[in-house]
Amino acid sequence: MNCLFCKIIEKKIPSKIVYEDERVLAFEDINPQSPVHILVIPKKHISTALEIKDEDNELIGYMFQVANKIAKGKNIAERGFRLVLNCNHEAGQTVFHIHLHLLGGRVMHWPPG
Ligand code: AMP
Numbered sequence: 645m646n647c648l649f650c651k652i653i654e655k656k657i658p659s660k661i662v663y664e665d666e667r668v669l670a671f672e673d674i675n676p677q678s679p680v681h682i683l684v685i686p687k688k689h690i691s692t693a694l695e696i697k698d699e700d701n702e703l704i705g706y707m708f709q710v711a712n713k714i715a716k717g718k719n720i721a722e723r724g725f726r727l728v729l730n731c732n733h734e735a736g737q738t739v740f741h742i743h744l745h746l747l748g749g750r751v752m753h754w755p756p757g
Protein backbone atom coordinates (compact mmCIF):
# COMPACT_ATOMS: atom_id res chain seq x y z
CA MET A 645 0.00 0.00 0.00
CA ASN A 646 1.38 3.35 -1.04
CA CYS A 647 -0.13 5.69 1.54
CA LEU A 648 1.46 9.05 2.29
CA PHE A 649 0.05 9.27 5.81
CA CYS A 650 1.08 5.70 6.69
CA LYS A 651 4.61 6.77 5.68
CA ILE A 652 4.32 9.80 7.96
CA ILE A 653 3.20 7.48 10.80
CA GLU A 654 6.22 5.25 10.12
CA LYS A 655 8.48 8.38 10.05
CA LYS A 656 9.59 7.52 6.52
CA ILE A 657 8.39 10.99 5.54
CA PRO A 658 9.11 13.86 7.95
CA SER A 659 6.33 15.90 9.53
CA LYS A 660 5.96 18.47 12.29
CA ILE A 661 4.33 16.29 14.93
CA VAL A 662 2.23 18.08 17.56
CA TYR A 663 0.79 15.00 19.30
CA GLU A 664 1.37 11.26 19.18
CA ASP A 665 0.24 8.21 21.10
CA GLU A 666 -0.37 4.55 20.27
CA ARG A 667 -3.62 5.25 18.42
CA VAL A 668 -3.34 8.63 16.73
CA LEU A 669 -0.85 11.08 15.27
CA ALA A 670 -1.34 14.83 14.80
CA PHE A 671 0.94 16.98 12.65
CA GLU A 672 0.98 20.35 10.94
CA ASP A 673 -0.57 20.56 7.49
CA ILE A 674 2.13 21.26 4.88
CA ASN A 675 -0.12 23.83 3.16
CA PRO A 676 -1.92 25.60 6.03
CA GLN A 677 -5.25 27.25 5.31
CA SER A 678 -5.40 29.08 8.66
CA PRO A 679 -2.94 30.10 11.42
CA VAL A 680 -3.62 26.73 13.08
CA HIS A 681 -4.02 23.86 10.61
CA ILE A 682 -3.30 20.44 12.06
CA LEU A 683 -4.22 17.01 10.75
CA VAL A 684 -5.33 14.34 13.24
CA ILE A 685 -5.07 10.83 11.82
CA PRO A 686 -5.61 7.31 13.16
CA LYS A 687 -2.56 5.05 13.05
CA LYS A 688 -4.87 2.41 11.63
CA HIS A 689 -5.20 2.85 7.86
CA ILE A 690 -8.81 3.77 7.01
CA SER A 691 -9.05 5.15 3.47
CA THR A 692 -12.26 7.20 3.62
CA ALA A 693 -15.05 7.98 6.09
CA LEU A 694 -17.10 5.39 4.20
CA GLU A 695 -14.71 2.67 5.41
CA ILE A 696 -15.29 3.36 9.12
CA LYS A 697 -16.49 0.12 10.76
CA ASP A 698 -18.29 -0.51 14.07
CA GLU A 699 -14.96 -1.55 15.58
CA ASP A 700 -13.55 1.92 14.75
CA ASN A 701 -16.22 3.89 16.61
CA GLU A 702 -14.12 4.46 19.72
CA LEU A 703 -11.06 5.39 17.67
CA ILE A 704 -13.03 7.98 15.70
CA GLY A 705 -14.41 9.50 18.91
CA TYR A 706 -10.89 9.55 20.32
CA MET A 707 -9.65 11.53 17.28
CA PHE A 708 -12.13 14.27 18.22
CA GLN A 709 -10.91 14.24 21.82
CA VAL A 710 -7.32 14.63 20.64
CA ALA A 711 -8.37 17.50 18.36
CA ASN A 712 -10.07 19.17 21.33
CA LYS A 713 -6.97 18.79 23.46
CA ILE A 714 -4.79 20.34 20.75
CA ALA A 715 -7.28 23.21 20.23
CA LYS A 716 -7.13 23.97 23.96
CA GLY A 717 -3.32 23.84 23.89
CA LYS A 718 -3.25 26.28 20.95
CA ASN A 719 -5.69 28.63 22.76
CA ILE A 720 -8.30 28.49 20.03
CA ALA A 721 -10.88 26.39 21.88
CA GLU A 722 -12.88 29.29 23.34
CA ARG A 723 -12.52 31.46 20.22
CA GLY A 724 -13.69 28.61 18.02
CA PHE A 725 -12.25 26.19 15.54
CA ARG A 726 -13.41 23.95 12.75
CA LEU A 727 -13.02 20.18 12.29
CA VAL A 728 -13.30 18.98 8.69
CA LEU A 729 -13.19 15.50 7.24
CA ASN A 730 -13.36 15.42 3.44
CA CYS A 731 -14.76 12.25 1.88
CA ASN A 732 -13.94 11.38 -1.72
CA HIS A 733 -13.23 13.56 -4.71
CA GLU A 734 -16.02 16.14 -4.83
CA ALA A 735 -15.36 17.01 -1.19
CA GLY A 736 -11.68 17.55 -2.01
CA GLN A 737 -10.15 14.47 -0.41
CA THR A 738 -6.66 14.10 -1.84
CA VAL A 739 -5.05 11.74 0.70
CA PHE A 740 -6.92 8.48 1.14
CA HIS A 741 -6.15 7.87 4.82
CA ILE A 742 -8.78 9.63 6.92
CA HIS A 743 -7.74 12.83 8.63
CA LEU A 744 -9.49 15.45 10.69
CA HIS A 745 -8.48 18.95 9.69
CA LEU A 746 -8.24 21.14 12.81
CA LEU A 747 -8.53 24.71 11.54
CA GLY A 748 -8.44 27.82 13.69
CA GLY A 749 -6.86 31.14 14.54
CA ARG A 750 -9.06 33.17 12.19
CA VAL A 751 -12.74 33.71 11.48
CA MET A 752 -14.15 30.87 9.37
CA HIS A 753 -16.69 31.42 6.65
CA TRP A 754 -19.86 29.49 5.90
CA PRO A 755 -20.81 27.87 3.61
CA PRO A 756 -17.36 26.41 2.90
CA GLY A 757 -16.12 26.54 -0.68
P1 AMP B 1 -7.59 16.42 1.99
O1 AMP B 1 -7.55 17.34 0.79
O2 AMP B 1 -8.78 16.63 2.88
O3 AMP B 1 -7.36 14.99 1.61
O4 AMP B 1 -6.37 16.88 2.89
C1 AMP B 1 -5.06 16.46 2.64
C2 AMP B 1 -4.18 17.44 3.35
O5 AMP B 1 -2.90 16.87 3.49
C3 AMP B 1 -4.00 18.76 2.61
O6 AMP B 1 -4.45 19.84 3.43
C4 AMP B 1 -2.51 18.83 2.34
O7 AMP B 1 -1.98 20.13 2.45
C5 AMP B 1 -1.95 17.90 3.41
N1 AMP B 1 -0.68 17.27 3.12
C6 AMP B 1 -0.31 16.67 1.96
N2 AMP B 1 0.95 16.18 2.07
C7 AMP B 1 1.36 16.49 3.33
C8 AMP B 1 2.57 16.26 4.05
N3 AMP B 1 3.62 15.60 3.51
N4 AMP B 1 2.66 16.72 5.31
C9 AMP B 1 1.63 17.39 5.87
N5 AMP B 1 0.46 17.62 5.26
C10 AMP B 1 0.33 17.19 3.99
Ligand code: ZN
Pocket residue numbers: 647648649650651688689690740741
Ligand atom coordinates in the same frame (compact mmCIF):
# COMPACT_ATOMS: atom_id res chain seq x y z
ZN1 ZN C 1 -2.57 5.01 5.34
